[in-house]
Amino acid sequence: MNKxxxxxxxxxxxxxxxxxxxxxxxxxxAIKSNNYAEAKAALSQAKSxxxxxDDKQKSQYHLLMAEALYAKxxxxxxxxxxxxxxxxxxxxxYNSETATLRQTMENELLTKANSAYTSSSxxxxxxxxxxxxxxxxxxxxxxxYSAVSAVSAQDYEKALKHYESLNDLGYTGQEKIYYAVNxxxxxxxxxxxxxxxxxxxxxxxxxxxxxxSESKSGEITKNIALLYVQLDRKDEAIAAIKKARQNEPxxxxxxxxxxxxxxxxxxxxEYKALIQEAVKLDPNNVDxxxxxxxxxxEAKDKEAAKGYYRQVIEMEPTYVNALTNLxxxxxxxxxxxxxxxxxxxxxxxxxxxxxxxxxKRKGVYQEAIPYLSKVLEVExxxxxxxxxxxxxxxxxxxxxxxxKMKALVDELGG
Numbered sequence: 001m002n003k004x005x006x007x008x009x010x011x012x013x014x015x016x017x018x019x020x021x022x023x024x025x026x027x028x029x030a031i032k033s034n035n036y037a038e039a040k041a042a043l044s045q046a047k048s049x050x051x052x053x054d055d056k057q058k059s060q061y062h063l064l065m066a067e068a069l070y071a072k073x074x075x076x077x078x079x080x081x082x083x084x085x086x087x088x089x090x091x092x093x094y095n096s097e098t099a100t101l102r103q104t105m106e107n108e109l110l111t112k113a114n115s116a117y118t119s120s121s122x123x124x125x126x127x128x129x130x131x132x133x134x135x136x137x138x139x140x141x142x143x144x145y146s147a148v149s150a151v152s153a154q155d156y157e158k159a160l161k162h163y164e165s166l167n168d169l170g171y172t173g174q175e176k177i178y179y180a181v182n183x184x185x186x187x188x189x190x191x192x193x194x195x196x197x198x199x200x201x202x203x204x205x206x207x208x209x210x211x212x213s214e215s216k217s218g219e220i221t222k223n224i225a226l227l228y229v230q231l232d233r234k235d236e237a238i239a240a241i242k243k244a245r246q247n248e249p250x251x252x253x254x255x256x257x258x259x260x261x262x263x264x265x266x267x268x269x270e271y272k273a274l275i276q277e278a279v280k281l282d283p284n285n286v287d288x289x290x291x292x293x294x295x296x297x298e299a300k301d302k303e304a305a306k307g308y309y310r311q312v313i314e315m316e317p318t319y320v321n322a323l324t325n326l327x328x329x330x331x332x333x334x335x336x337x338x339x340x341x342x343x344x345x346x347x348x349x350x351x352x353x354x355x356x357x358x359x360k361r362k363g364v365y366q367e368a369i370p371y372l373s374k375v376l377e378v379e380x381x382x383x384x385x386x387x388x389x390x391x392x393x394x395x396x397x398x399x400x401x402x403x404k405m406k407a408l409v410d411e412l413g414g
Contacts, residue, residue: 024057027064039068059091066090066101073108077127084134105135122153140171144216160227163220173216180205218247222254234261252278252288256295263299286315290322302329318378327371330364337361365392383412
């Protein structure tokens with residue numbers, strides 16, 4: 001009885017082994033004929049027997065599945081991901097075949113990733129670079145470019161995940177840079193080592209050298225902080241920003257970012273201290289002063305914002321954004337004046353107050369005119385500013401300038 005059972009089991013094992021090999025051979029034959037649907041069907045049959053396969057057969061199954069799913073680069077995104085997953089499960093029995101497929105996938109995916117990025121298809125570029133990293137996990141640069149692309153695609157959750165992974169991996173992005181000086185131009189040119197050495201032999205280049213590129217670790221830490229800000233995860237953002245500032249204590253962008261966060265959290269004292277720190281750090285940085293104006297405006301501190309914008313204009317009279325923002329802040333005062341005017345009655349006192357407010361409103365317009373006019377000087381095709389000036393001149397009764405602005409608005413198609 002026991003002997004019969006053993007014979008039956010032996011026949012069963014033999015039958016399973018034969019079936020496994022048959023399905024794997026069928027899949028292999030189909031792949032060679034580029035019949036990937038047939039290959040996947042055969043491998044689907046083999047999958048039900050995978051627990052009975054030895055390690056070599058399992059490796060063969062995963063390799064064939066990777067080839068069938070990838071389908072020489074014609075697969076959809078999900079199949080590519082599954083193909084990579086199978087490729088990474090292939091054991092050492094098929095090292096040569098795995099290396100060949102891995103190299104093919106890397107070359108083709110890199111072409112697709114670069115093409116997607118240059119055509120501004122950032123979501124696809126991020127996916128392709130992530131696939132590249134999964135194909136070649138030793139090359140963390142691919143994960144870095146996936147994160148960069150995800151930011152451009154405004155997929156901040158994905159970007160944050162990748163940047164945190166890079167941070168955990170200790171990625172610096174540093175590489176050896178080779179360079180030489182062009183004798184004709186006197187300028188240093190960066191190139192790969194082989195090209196540099198070839199150019200040196202030509203005699204057209206001198207002073208060859210090499211150095212390490214700058215580390216990206218500070219950039220990654222900063223981006224993690226900024227992504228937390230973007231995702232409105234304030235507490236985590238502040239912790240990340242403080243860490244980033246340890247690496248870049250004089251980075252005014254980080255100081256302003258923390259100041260903005262502290263304000264949003266209601267920490268006004270910390271906010272003011274950070275603003276003062278930023279100004280002390282770089283008092284002549286016009287962009288910094290402008291950003292302080294924007295930040296103050298967001299914090300509803302209009303007078304401080306006006307002061308910063310005026311400071312920018314003193315330093316750089318054609319700074320359009322400061323001119324525009326300052327005129328907008330000035331014109332905001334009109335709203336409260338109009339509301340009060342509309343709330344007045346017909347008494348003598350009300351009529352007197354109405355006339356006072358009318359003059360005050362005129363003063364607001366006249367204060368804004370020079371800044372708007374300067375914007376139009378710098379940007380003569382700015383139809384929005386031309387239209388605003390047209391309306392202002394109409395309100396104050398300046399018919400001559402109102403007609404000029406109307407003609408300009410009409411000319412600009414506004």
